[in-house]
Amino acid sequence: MELTTLFYWIDHLGVAVFAISGTLLAFRKNMDGFGVIVLATVTAIGGGTTRDLILDMPVFWVYDPNYLYTVALAALITILWLRYKAYIHQKTLLLADAVGIGFFTVMGALKALEAGFSPLICIIMGTMTACFGGMLRDVLARDIPMVLKGELYATACLIGGTVFVFLAPYSQLLAILVGGITTVLLRLGALRWQWSLIVFHEHHDGHR
Amino acid sequence: MELTTLFYWIDHLGVAVFAISGTLLAFRKNMDGFGVIVLATVTAIGGGTTRDLILDMPVFWVYDPNYLYTVALAALITILWLRYKAYIHQKTLLLADAVGIGFFTVMGALKALEAGFSPLICIIMGTMTACFGGMLRDVLARDIPMVLKGELYATACLIGGTVFVFLAPYSQLLAILVGGITTVLLRLGALRWQWSLIVFHEHHDGHR
Amino acid sequence: MELTTLFYWIDHLGVAVFAISGTLLAFRKNMDGFGVIVLATVTAIGGGTTRDLILDMPVFWVYDPNYLYTVALAALITILWLRYKAYIHQKTLLLADAVGIGFFTVMGALKALEAGFSPLICIIMGTMTACFGGMLRDVLARDIPMVLKGELYATACLIGGTVFVFLAPYSQLLAILVGGITTVLLRLGALRWQWSLIVFHEHHDGHR
Numbered sequence: 001m002e003l004t005t006l007f008y009w010i011d012h013l014g015v016a017v018f019a020i021s022g023t024l025l026a027f028r029k030n031m032d033g034f035g036v037i038v039l040a041t042v043t044a045i046g047g048g049t050t051r052d053l054i055l056d057m058p059v060f061w062v063y064d065p066n067y068l069y070t071v072a073l074a075a076l077i078t079i080l081w082l083r084y085k086a087y088i089h090q091k092t093l094l095l096a097d098a099v100g101i102g103f104f105t106v107m108g109a110l111k112a113l114e115a116g117f118s119p120l121i122c123i124i125m126g127t128m129t130a131c132f133g134g135m136l137r138d139v140l141a142r143d144i145p146m147v148l149k150g151e152l153y154a155t156a157c158l159i160g161g162t163v164f165v166f167l168a169p170y171s172q173l174l175a176i177l178v179g180g181i182t183t184v185l186l187r188l189g190a191l192r193w194q195w196s197l198i199v200f201h202e203h204h205d206g207h208r
Numbered sequence: 209m210e211l212t213t214l215f216y217w218i219d220h221l222g223v224a225v226f227a228i229s230g231t232l233l234a235f236r237k238n239m240d241g242f243g244v245i246v247l248a249t250v251t252a253i254g255g256g257t258t259r260d261l262i263l264d265m266p267v268f269w270v271y272d273p274n275y276l277y278t279v280a281l282a283a284l285i286t287i288l289w290l291r292y293k294a295y296i297h298q299k300t301l302l303l304a305d306a307v308g309i310g311f312f313t314v315m316g317a318l319k320a321l322e323a324g325f326s327p328l329i330c331i332i333m334g335t336m337t338a339c340f341g342g343m344l345r346d347v348l349a350r351d352i353p354m355v356l357k358g359e360l361y362a363t364a365c366l367i368g369g370t371v372f373v374f375l376a377p378y379s380q381l382l383a384i385l386v387g388g389i390t391t392v393l394l395r396l397g398a399l400r401w402q403w404s405l406i407v408f409h410e411h412h413d414g415h416r
Numbered sequence: 417m418e419l420t421t422l423f424y425w426i427d428h429l430g431v432a433v434f435a436i437s438g439t440l441l442a443f444r445k446n447m448d449g450f451g452v453i454v455l456a457t458v459t460a461i462g463g464g465t466t467r468d469l470i471l472d473m474p475v476f477w478v479y480d481p482n483y484l485y486t487v488a489l490a491a492l493i494t495i496l497w498l499r500y501k502a503y504i505h506q507k508t509l510l511l512a513d514a515v516g517i518g519f520f521t522v523m524g525a526l527k528a529l530e531a532g533f534s535p536l537i538c539i540i541m542g543t544m545t546a547c548f549g550g551m552l553r554d555v556l557a558r559d560i561p562m563v564l565k566g567e568l569y570a571t572a573c574l575i576g577g578t579v580f581v582f583l584a585p586y587s588q589l590l591a592i593l594v595g596g597i598t599t600v601l602l603r604l605g606a607l608r609w610q611w612s613l614i615v616f617h618e619h620h621d622g623h624r
Contacts, residue, residue, distance in 0.1 A: 026356075034363045035356035038339070049262065054465065054475045059262045065328050120481050131454070135556070140343070140353055145556055148442075148451035155450045234564075242571045243564035246547070257470065267470045273536050348551070348561055 003173060007110065010176065012070050014103030019044040019074035021096040022137050027082050028093070029141050039137060040075040041068075047133035051108050051125050055115060094191055097146065101130035102184035105157040106176045109164045119165045126161035127154055130183070152190035156183050211381060215318065218384065220278050222311030227252040227282035229304040230345050235290050236301070237349050247345060248283040249276075255341035259316050259333050263323060302399055305354065309338035310392035313365040314384045317372045327373045334369035335362055338391070360398035364391050419589060423526065426592065428486045430519030435460040435490035437512040438553050443498050444509070445557050455553060456491040457484075463549035467524050467541050471531060510607055513562065517546035518600035521573040522592045525580045535581045542577035543570055546599070568606035572599050 022043030026036040045061050045068075052059045061067040082088065108129025112122040131147045131154050138145040147153045160183025167175035189195060230251030234244040253269050253276075260267045269275040290296065316337025320330040339355045339362050346353040355361045368391025375383035397403060438459030442452040461477050461484075468475045477483040498504065524545025528538040547563045547570050554561040563569045576599025583591035605611060 031356055032359075034359070034361055038355050038362050053261055053469055054478060056264075056472075056474065058264065062262060062325070062329055065326065068328070068332070117478070118481065120484070121478055124484070139347060139555060140356060142350075142352065142558075144558065147454050148447055148556060151448075151450070153450055154454050239564055240567075242567070242569055246563050246570050261469055266472065270470060270533070270537055273534065276536070276540070347555060348564060350558075350560065 006173075007107070007176070010103060011107045012067065014100055014107055015044045015048075015067055015070050016074035017096050017100040017103060018047075018133050019071045020078045021093060021100055021134070023075045023078040023082075024088055024093045024096060025137060025141050025143070027088060028090075031141075033079075036079065037072070037075060039140060040078075041071050042140060043133045043137035044071045044074075045133065046136040047104055047129040047131065048108065050132045051111065051129045054128070055112060055117065055125065057111075057115060095188075097134055098184050098187040098191070101134070101153070101157055101187060102160065102180040104130040104133070105160045105183045106164050106180040109161045109179070110168075110172065110176065113165070113168055122165050123158060123161035126164065126179075127157040130154075130157045152186055152195050156186035156190065159183070159186060214381075215315065215384070218311060219315045220275065222308055222315055223252045223256075223275055223278050224282040225304055225308040225311060226255075226341050227279045228286045229301060229308055229342070231283045231286040231290075232296055232301045232304060233345060233349050233351070235296060236298075239349075241287075244287065245280070245283060247348060248286075249279050250348060251341045251345040252279045252282075253341065254344040255312055255337040255339065256316065258340045259319065259337045262336070263320060263325065263333065265319075265323060303396075305342055306392050306395040306399070309342070309361070309365055309395060310368065310388040312338040312341070313368045313391045314372050314388045317369045317387070318376075318380065318384065321373070321376055330373050331366060331369035334372065335365040338365045360394055360403050364394035364398065367391070367394060422589070423523070423592070426519060427523045428483065430516055430523055431460045431464075431483055431486050432490035433512050433516040433519060434463075434549050435487045436494045437509060437516055437550070439491045439494040439498075440504055440509045440512060441553060441557050441559070443504060444506075447557075449495075452495065453488070453491060455556060456494075457487050458556060459549045459553035460487045460490070461549065462552040463520055463545040463547065464524065466548045467527065467545045470544070471528060471533065471541065473527075473531060511604070513550055514600050514603040514607070517550070517569070517573055517603060518576065518596040520546040520549070521576045521599045522580050522596040525577045525595070526584075526588065526592065529581070529584055538581050539574060539577035542580065542595075543573040546573045568602055568611050572602035572606065575599070575602060 019040040022040035023036055025043075026039045029035075031039065048060050105126040107126075109122040109126030111129075112125040117125070135145050135147050138147075160179045163182045164175045164179030167178055227248040230248035231244055233251075234247045239247065256268050313334040315334075317330040317334030319337075320333040325333070343353050343355050345351075346355075368387045371390045372383045372387030375386055435456040438456035439452055441459075442455045447455065464476050521542040523542075525538040525542030527545075528541040533541070551561050551563050553559075554563075576595045579598045580591045580595030583594055
């Protein structure tokens with residue numbers, strides 16, 4: 001299998017994982033079938049759409065409808081599974097989201113790299129691809145955006161994207177594997193051991 | 209009157225109806241004059257702007273300020289009418305919104321069709337044009353987005369857009385009429401008889 | 417110093433002021449270090465990014481990473497200052513926001529003017545550059561968007577932008593100074609003396 005084909009499938013896997021995370025949140029919010037498909041779609045393609053708009057490239061799903069079929073299929077399977085299981089752990093949603101940002105960080109950075117943008121912009125674009133879909137998901141579902149919460153999130157993408165950019169000149173495949181896994185592990189570690197960056201003193205609460 | 213002239217007026221009618229719906233929501237939220245114009249504008253041009261950005265076409269109101277005058281005029285008339293009536297039924301807002309998504313679904317799909325995009329993308333673009341303005345309106349006004357609620361909404365647009373795409377090769381005028389009316393009737397029927405698509409079991413509430 | 421160099425610095429000043437306002441809101445919302453940088457960045461570059469997308473121009477920070485460094489630096493200094501001070505007045509946040517919309521109104525209008533757009537579009541673009549970053553900030557932080565509240569906000573930008581457009585043919589520097597100061601003073605005056613535009617009767621509250 002050629003690398004570009006492999007990368008294409010990894011990209012679809014990222015879209016599927018985020019579609020699942022959107023469906024899971026819709027389930028937790030007791031939404032009905034019509035809301036589910038909107039939330040799954042926005043979560044899955046929102047980040048990449050924003051990236052393509054900002055880089056002034058053709059929006060990826062407009063010229064390749066397979067991405068939309070992936071969203072629909074992933075949402076459908078998740079719905080059927082939820083009908084059978086009838087509950088989800090909060091952890092499942094967080095895990096799907098963590099795997100999603102791992103995939104999207106490296107694939108977003110790769111797309112910018114192949115278009116010839118500077119390393120800094122590649123890292124930013126990876127982070128934006130990873131974070132914007134979930135941010136739209138949380139804003140629409142009226143949750144506190146995960147990206148703004150205490151634990152490492154966007155920063156995990158920034159670090160994973162930096163790893164990718166450093167390794168990419170040697171081997172794109174290696175860069176994608178190591179960069180993606182770095183992002184996922186940093187995020188999961190942050191959730192497990194509550195890694196957080198306290199930048200403000202605690203005692204300011206009374207002054208708000 | 210030529211068809212393009214007629215379509216131009218239908219497009220303005222859609223913009224006006226969404227400007228009204230934004231103004232009505234601003235009224236229900238007790239906003240003042242300055243917030244009203246922002247909410248009316250975002251609701252009226254948000255969907256078409258998103259469509260034009262994603263299709264990489266010139267944003268419709270940038271090169272034709274008439275759309276902005278339509279927004280201002282529709283908002284102004286609504287404000288004057290509300291000063292006189294001093295209350296609105298929730299139904300009025302839902303009706304304005306339903307008519308708006310009918311207009312915007314077909315006009316959004318038509319614009320994509322004329323630019324040569326595939327039928328699937330035309331349907332998606334119709335739905336996006338119809339749903340995004342109202343979605344931004346609800347997010348800004350901190351309401352639960354109508355598009356995520358239980359009753360048929362985005363799905364009404366998807367069905368109406370599909371009708372449009374099937375009829376368009378025979379007669380654009382017929383396609384616009386039947387596609388638009390299908391969307392409005394599906395949405396109003398869903399509100400009247402509470403058509404909804406239960407995809408999840410009820411008993412998962414305890415596990416959230 | 418040439419005018420373009422001066423304008424470049426004024427633009428960076430606007431970005432810095434909005435990065436500060438995003439950081440201050442993150443502080444008031446008790447966010448941690450990772451959320452702060454996201455909120456500061458979105459606030460600082462959200463408005464100009466939206467403007468560039470709609471005008472179909474290259475997004476300003478993609479080809480000039482200095483803007484991102486300005487955001488990081490402004491956020492860092494604000495964090496350090498907040499660690500020392502440990503509280504902020506609500507007024508400080510409102511003041512930073514007011515100065516930010518002043519800068520961004522004129523710089524947004526100037527960019528549209530230099531690209532040859534009509535005066536109306538220049539005014540709208542100035543207002544959009546000024547208002548969208550703060551709007552995204554408030555939506556993400558789940559605050560009521562300032563732009564929708566009672567006091568003069570978007571309207572201050574519209575008026576300041578109009579002043580800029582009228583003076584620009586005579587002297588760009590004068591237009592930027594007077595237009596920017598007009599915006600800031602209108603906004604501060606509105607906050608100080610509660611200038612608001614009551615467009616609806618009071619007694620509709622019971623009918624919501």
